[in-house]
Amino acid sequence: MPTFQKMKRALIFTVLLGWILSGSACTSRASETVRPELLVFAAASLTDVLKEIGDLYQNQFEVDLEFNFNGSGVLTQQILASSKGDVFVSANQEWMDVIEQAGRVEAGARRELLSNRLVIIADAGSSWEMEAATDLCQLDFRFLALGNPEAVPAGRYAKQWLETLSCRDQGLWEAVADRVSPAPDVRAVVGQVEAAHGVLGIVYQTDYLAARDRIQRLYTVSPDQGPAIRYAVSRLTHTTHSQAAESWIEFLFSDAARTLFEKHGFLPLEDELPTQD
Amino acid sequence: MSRKFFQLRLQVPLDRFDLEVEFTGSRRVTGLFGASGSGKTTWLETMAGLRRSARGFIQFGETVWLDSDASINQPPEQRGIGYVPQDHLLFPHLTVRGNLQSGRQRAAAGGHDFKSMLEDVVDVLELGSLLERGVRDLSGGERQRVALGRALCSGPRLLLLDEPLASLDLHLRQRILPFLQRVRDHFDVPMLVVSHNPIELQALCEELIVLEQGRIVATGEPLQVLTRPDIFPFAQSQGFENIWSARVRQHSEHTTSVVLGKADSPVTLTIPRVDTREGSSLTVSVAANEILLSTTEPTHLSARNRIPARLENLQSLGHHQLITARITAGLPPVVIELTSDAIEDLDLAPGSSVYLLIKTSSITVYQ
Amino acid sequence: MPTTPDTAFEAVRATLLWAGLSTALVMIPGTLLAYLLARFEFRGKQVLSTLLSLPLVLPPTAVGYLLLRTFAQQGPLGRATLGIDLDILLTWKAVVIACAVMSLPLVVRTARVSFENVNPRYEMMARTLGYGPLHRLLAITLPLSTRGLLAAMILGFTRAMGEFGATVIVAGNIPGRTQTLSSAIFSAQQSGNEPQANFLLVIALGVGFTAVYLTESLSRPRKTARP
Numbered sequence: 001m002p003t004f005q006k007m008k009r010a011l012i013f014t015v016l017l018g019w020i021l022s023g024s025a026c027t028s029r030a031s032e033t034v035r036p037e038l039l040v041f042a043a044a045s046l047t048d049v050l051k052e053i054g055d056l057y058q059n060q061f062e063v064d065l066e067f068n069f070n071g072s073g074v075l076t077q078q079i080l081a082s083s084k085g086d087v088f089v090s091a092n093q094e095w096m097d098v099i100e101q102a103g104r105v106e107a108g109a110r111r112e113l114l115s116n117r118l119v120i121i122a123d124a125g126s127s128w129e130m131e132a133a134t135d136l137c138q139l140d141f142r143f144l145a146l147g148n149p150e151a152v153p154a155g156r157y158a159k160q161w162l163e164t165l166s167c168r169d170q171g172l173w174e175a176v177a178d179r180v181s182p183a184p185d186v187r188a189v190v191g192q193v194e195a196a197h198g199v200l201g202i203v204y205q206t207d208y209l210a211a212r213d214r215i216q217r218l219y220t221v222s223p224d225q226g227p228a229i230r231y232a233v234s235r236l237t238h239t240t241h242s243q244a245a246e247s248w249i250e251f252l253f254s255d256a257a258r259t260l261f262e263k264h265g266f267l268p269l270e271d272e273l274p275t276q277d
Numbered sequence: 278m279s280r281k282f283f284q285l286r287l288q289v290p291l292d293r294f295d296l297e298v299e300f301t302g303s304r305r306v307t308g309l310f311g312a313s314g315s316g317k318t319t320w321l322e323t324m325a326g327l328r329r330s331a332r333g334f335i336q337f338g339e340t341v342w343l344d345s346d347a348s349i350n351q352p353p354e355q356r357g358i359g360y361v362p363q364d365h366l367l368f369p370h371l372t373v374r375g376n377l378q379s380g381r382q383r384a385a386a387g388g389h390d391f392k393s394m395l396e397d398v399v400d401v402l403e404l405g406s407l408l409e410r411g412v413r414d415l416s417g418g419e420r421q422r423v424a425l426g427r428a429l430c431s432g433p434r435l436l437l438l439d440e441p442l443a444s445l446d447l448h449l450r451q452r453i454l455p456f457l458q459r460v461r462d463h464f465d466v467p468m469l470v471v472s473h474n475p476i477e478l479q480a481l482c483e484e485l486i487v488l489e490q491g492r493i494v495a496t497g498e499p500l501q502v503l504t505r506p507d508i509f510p511f512a513q514s515q516g517f518e519n520i521w522s523a524r525v526r527q528h529s530e531h532t533t534s535v536v537l538g539k540a541d542s543p544v545t546l547t548i549p550r551v552d553t554r555e556g557s558s559l560t561v562s563v564a565a566n567e568i569l570l571s572t573t574e575p576t577h578l579s580a581r582n583r584i585p586a587r588l589e590n591l592q593s594l595g596h597h598q599l600i601t602a603r604i605t606a607g608l609p610p611v612v613i614e615l616t617s618d619a620i621e622d623l624d625l626a627p628g629s630s631v632y633l634l635i636k637t638s639s640i641t642v643y644q
Numbered sequence: 645m646p647t648t649p650d651t652a653f654e655a656v657r658a659t660l661l662w663a664g665l666s667t668a669l670v671m672i673p674g675t676l677l678a679y680l681l682a683r684f685e686f687r688g689k690q691v692l693s694t695l696l697s698l699p700l701v702l703p704p705t706a707v708g709y710l711l712l713r714t715f716a717q718q719g720p721l722g723r724a725t726l727g728i729d730l731d732i733l734l735t736w737k738a739v740v741i742a743c744a745v746m747s748l749p750l751v752v753r754t755a756r757v758s759f760e761n762v763n764p765r766y767e768m769m770a771r772t773l774g775y776g777p778l779h780r781l782l783a784i785t786l787p788l789s790t791r792g793l794l795a796a797m798i799l800g801f802t803r804a805m806g807e808f809g810a811t812v813i814v815a816g817n818i819p820g821r822t823q824t825l826s827s828a829i830f831s832a833q834q835s836g837n838e839p840q841a842n843f844l845l846v847i848a849l850g851v852g853f854t855a856v857y858l859t860e861s862l863s864r865p866r867k868t869a870r871p
Contacts, residue, residue, distance in 0.1 A: 039734075039818070047835035068734065068816040069831055077709065078816060081716030082733035083723075187833050210836030325772055353771040360772040366765055370787045379783070383774035431773050 036241040037064045038248055039084055041075040043091035043231070045154070045186065045206060049264040050089070053257045061251075063244045071185065073151055079104060079236065086239035087248060089113065089231060092153035096232040106235040106242075113252060114231035115267040117205040118158055118221040121193050123214075128200075130219040137167035137175055142198035145189040148182035153229075154189075155182065158202040160227040190215060204229075206265040223267070231266075282307075282467050283435070285343075287333040289319055296320060296491040302469075306461055308482035308499065309471040312511070316491040317471040321437050324469065325360050326353035337435060357383065359433030359466070363440045365424040367412040373423050374408045380431020387432040398426045401459050418449040422456055429464060436460075436468040442477050447641075450476075454560060454643040457481055475503055475517040480560055480643070500609055506592045509599055518562035518641070519611050521546075525555050532581065532637055535561065538608045547581035548640045559644040565599075565614040569634035572623050582635040586611060588627055591620065602631065651819065652844055655828040656851075662736060662824065663804035666743035670751050670800055675793065678755035679781050683767070700749040704809025711742060711814040738815035739822050743804035751800040758792020759785055795862045802855040806848070825851075 042050050047069045054065045068075065068085075072095040079085050080102055088105075090096040099105055120136075122128055128139055136144075147155030165172035181199070183189045186207045193201035194214050201215075208217050233252060235245045251257055258268040284301040296316040309317045323331040326342065329350065335343040342351045353360075359380075367376050377395060384391045399405055402422045407415070415423065421441065428436055441457060442450045454477060461468060461481055472478050478485055478499055485502045487495040495502045503512040523535035526545060533551050537544045548561055575583055586602040589610055593599075598620050601610040611633060625631070681693055699707050715732045716722050723729040732738050762785050770780045786793065808826035815822040817831060825848055832841035 041816075044831070044834040047831050048837065066818050066821055068818045068822075069834070070812060070817050074813055077712060078734065078813070081712045081719070081722075083717055083729075084734050185834065187836075190836075207836070327768065327772075353768075354774050354776055356772075357774070358772055360769065362765075362769070364765075366769040368766060368769075368784065379770070380773045386774075427773075 035062045035064050036244045037066060038086040038239075038241060038244055039066050039068060040087045040089065040248070041068045041070075041079060041085050042089040043072045043075070043153075044069045045091060045204065046089060046231075048210070049206075049260055049266065053252065053260050056256055056260075057248060057251050061244075061247060063241075063248065065248070071151065072153060083238045085236045086241055086245045087233065088236055089233045089252075091231055092156070093230050093232055094156075095153075096234060099234070099236075104237050106237050106239070109235035109246075109249075111233055111249070111253075112230050112269050113233040114261060115223065115269055116154075116229045116231070116265070117223065117267065118154075118161060118202055118226050118229070119205050119208045119217050120219040120221075121190070121201045121203060121208055121215045122218050123194050123197065123199070124216055126216065126218075128218060133165055133219065133221070133225070134167060134172065135219075136162075136165075136172060136200075139200070140198075141179065141200045143179050143181040143192070143196070143200070144176050145181045145183055145192040145199055145201040147186050147189060147203075148184060150182075152183075152185055154186050154202075154204050154207075157227045157229050161221060161225075164227075204265070209265040230269075283324075283335065283337045285324070285333065285335040287320070287323055287331060287335070289316075289323055289328055289331040289333075291316065291319060291491065294491045296323075298488075298491070298493050300486065300493065300496070302467075302484070304483035305465075306468045306470070306481055306483045308478035308485045309469065309488060310475065310478055310485055310503075310512075311473065311488035313473060315488040317473075317488055318439055320488070321439055321469065321471050324435070325358050325437055326351060326356050357387070357432075357434040359428030359431055359436045361421075361424045361428050361436070361438045361441065363443060365420045367415075367420060367423055367427070369412055371412070372408070373404060373410050373412060373415075376412060376423055376427050377404070377408075377430050379427060380433075384430060384432030389432040391430070391432075394432070395430055397463075398429045401463050402426045402429075402456055416449075417445050418453050421445065421453055425456070425460060429460065429466070433466060436466050438468065438470045440472050440474075441470065442474060443472070451641065451643045454480055458560065473515055475499075475512045475515055476520065476562060479503070479517075479520045500612070504592075504599060504601065504612055506594055506599060510594060513565065513614070517612075518564045519568075520560060520562045521608065523548075523559055523561050525551070525553055525557050525559070527555060535559070537561075538605070544584065544604055544608065546584075546635070546640070547637050548642055549637055551642055551644060553644060557644075559642060561643070562641045563635055563639050565612045567635070567639040568611065568613045570600075570613065570615065570619075570623065570625070571632040571634055572625075572629070573632075575632055575634060578634065579636070580634040581637045582633070584633040584635070586631055586633050588625060588629045588631060590627060591625065593617070600625070602633065604633070651828070652840070652847065654820065655823055655825050655844070656847055658736075658823070659805055659825040662739045663743060663801050663807075665740045666747060666804040667751075667797055667801045669740060669744045670748050671793075671797055674748055674751035674796070674800070675755050675786075676781075678752045678796075679759055679785065681752070682756045682759035683764070683777075683785075696752050697749050699746050699810075704746065704807075705813060707745060708742065708810035708813030711738070711745065711810060715814070733814060734816040734818065734822060736815070736822060739811050739824060742811040742814050743807045746807050746810055747800040747803040750803050751796045754796035754799055755789075755793055758789040758796065761792065762788045791862050795859045798855050798859045798862070802852060802859075805851055805855070 050067060058065055072091045076095045076098050079088060079099055088099060096110065120130065146158045149155040149159040159173060162173040163171060167175045181192060183192060186203045189201045189203050190207060190211045193199050233249055235249060239245045261268045280303060282302040286299045287296060289296040296319050309320060311317050319328065322328050324335060332345040333343060341349055342356055343349060368379060381391050384394060402425060404422060404426055407419060442453060445453060458480060470478060470481055482499050485499040486493055487502055487508055495505060495508055502508060503517055521537045523537050523546065526534045526536050531550055532547045535546050535548055537546055584604055586604045588600060588602050590601045591598050596617055597614055598617050600613045600615060602613060603610050713719050714721050718724050721730060732741065766784050767780045770784045775783060806826060811824060812827050817823055817827040825844060829841055829844045832844060
């Protein structure tokens with residue numbers, strides 16, 4: 001059975017090889033550097049901007065950064081399940097609350113980092129116009145795409161905002177509820193708006209800016225009108241590099257970082273004293 | 278002083294009836310004869326342990342293979358059998374050599390010297406030139422020999438052959454039967470041969486069991502059993518023939534002369550020309566209804582063989598009669614089938630002297 | 645952000661390695677399970693078969709969360725229960741495990757069909773020659789089903805290559821550590837980096853196409869099939 005022997009050998013070889021390679025991959029990392037390594041859990045919407053800020057930071061400081069980008073909800077579950085993670089940047093307060101209530105936030109080490117704006121978008125060729133938020137009552141869109149309000153922070157904020165407004169005889173949210181298309185993330189919202197005709201979307205300003213060549217902005221919700229969008233950042237209790245983590249968080253509030261945040265459309269918050277929530 | 282090879286008592290449910298038999302095998306080579314569907318293959322498979330629904334008792338030598346009362350039912354892999362099924366089942370992913378070697382582990386565990394056993398089997402079955410070939414392109418006869426060889430090389434305690442010649446045409450049957458005889462003579466392993474063709478059973482077996490609808494209807498020495506008036510018609514329809522061992526005496530231009538029987542007896546037979554050298558053994562057969570009788574010494578006759586014999590027995594089969602005649606004491610009786618008219622016309626009776634007339638072309642040679 | 649080929653190749657290299665490890669991890673238990681299901685009858689066979697199919701039927705995120713809970717600190721395989729920290733979560737080991745879990749049903753299914761296509765009479769013949777069940781599997785069934793098993797392996801590998809939903813939850817999406825080709829595409833899309841996303845997509849398509857093509861050609865009957 002030569003074929004069979006070959007298969008057996010190939011399998012054993014692959015396993016051994018894989019073991020060796022992955023082992024060497026790990027050890028080479030460790031031996032290469034004495035720099036502390038921070039594992040940063042961050043909301044997916046911050047992928048690009050944090051990478052840029054991270055590059056700056058790593059050039060200046062003797063710290064290596066590793067990012068784990070995902071939806072804030074998933075990140076929360078991962079933090080709770082493992083004892084890993086040095087810093088958590090969440091896309092809203094609620095998820096950070098969960099972490100804090102589980103006792104995973106270093107006392108006094110929670111701060112509000114960024115805000116964002118909600119914008120209403122349409123596809124690039126659309127002829128709609130809006131002057132006031134309540135114009136939504138009249139627009140004959142087929143669907144209103146949002147991040148799923150149950151899970152996506154941007155979608156939850158959007159719904160909250162719509163609920164504060166009303167059309168002539170009913171709440172704005174009720175008026176549009178049957179045309180809402182809940183999407184798994186803001187990327188999908190942009191995709192739906194761009195691809196199907198007659199679809200409006202509500203996303204963050206940052207998302208709009210990242211896709212501005214494919215969609216147009218109809219309306220921007222100013223901070224005082226809309227819900228308080230708050231990106232929170234905190235040091236996690238299981239960190240083994242408190243100082244490095246603190247320096248990274250500080251760096252996020254630095255001028256260099258703020259410039260980059262603004263470039264991407266985020267609203268850096270004033271460097272306030274740590275908030276209690 | 279008869280050795281007990283195996284004894285069994287079986288009840289196996291089948292489609293239309295049950296196989297219900299009880300038997301003690303006291304000869305080394307036993308045959309099972311019967312029509313298709315009479316239960317022969319089921320018997321074989323049950324002995325192999327492939328019929329889990331069988332109930333009863335099987336003991337082979339000192340080992341109990343099946344005992345329903347004691348909840349013993351040994352799986353096939355523990356019975357030490359060499360099974361040669363009708364469809365051969367040669368392993369397609371192995372060469373001939375690979376197939377022959379597939380029973381190596383068991384043979385070695387049984388204390389056999391596998392290497393010399395393999396050489397022996399290859400020699401007896403003339404498999405030398407086939408060893409490195411794949412099995413897909415083998416002819417029917419070659420497959421049969423490889424399947425036999427594989428079973429033998431596994432050091433079996435019992436050989437089970439299911440219709441060994443059935444899948445072969447006449448020409449191949451003539452060629453393969455001698456191999457089966459060689460296996461029987463050369464290897465001392467007990468054999469159970471299942472067939473619906475009397476010839477291979479007569480040529481191989483020391484004892485014959487006849488099955489009908491799942492029941493044993495006769496057991497005994499093959500020729501005796503097959504010439505029973507209630508069994509002969511069926512045997513005849515399945516190809517019963519008189520079978521003799523013979524040795525080549527000398528060749529002529531168109532024919533060969535052979536000596537019948539083992540002893541240096543004066544009975545010679547003229548058979549179709551063969552190519553084997555003088556002194557070599559072969560098997561010949563002639564059908565019972567191909568033999569003519571004459572009460573006077575025939576002259577001016579085309580038949581090459583005119584052999585004196587004495588009638589022993591006449592049995593009526595309706596319009597035909599079954600006659601046994603003795604040529605010499607050293608040979609089995611010859612079976613002849615004639616119409617009752619002919620018997621009357623010639624006034625034949627036990628003790629009559631006759632000449633057996635056999636055409637050369639009526640003789641089949643197995644070699 | 646410009647396309648960075650090195651991150652792309654890093655993701656591809658890592659994904660190939662992990663998919664390979666995952667396949668190696670799955671093949672032996674998968675083959676044994678497939679043989680068990682193909683050739684034996686036993687109580688609970690249906691239950692086993694159903695359990696094995698679950699990862700195919702459940703949403704990948706559900707499987708991901710199940711794995712997350714299993715390896716969590718307080719979970720059945722976590723430090724609190726076992727006494728030692730297996731350190732699975734958010735490491736490459738979680739990637740391999742997630743890929744293995746998601747590809748196991750496919751491997752078992754394909755291998756099982758492959759075994760069922762082997763004439764059981766050959767195994768019966770092997771039994772009469774004294775072969776026990778494991779010996780039959782190794783000497784008869786496996787060699788006669790190599791093509792099918794190879795297809796199962798490739799299918800498992802492909803599934804592992806494309807695995808995302810479960811992996812990203814239990815292993816995270818850490819570039820250089822646990823980012824696979826799929827999660828790299830996800831990240832690129834999330835950050836609106838179309839060029840990067842498209843580049844990675846093309847690579848993923850290429851790998852997927854090659855794998856399925858190979859599987860197809862293995863499933864085609866031999867040209868030298870005899871009547």
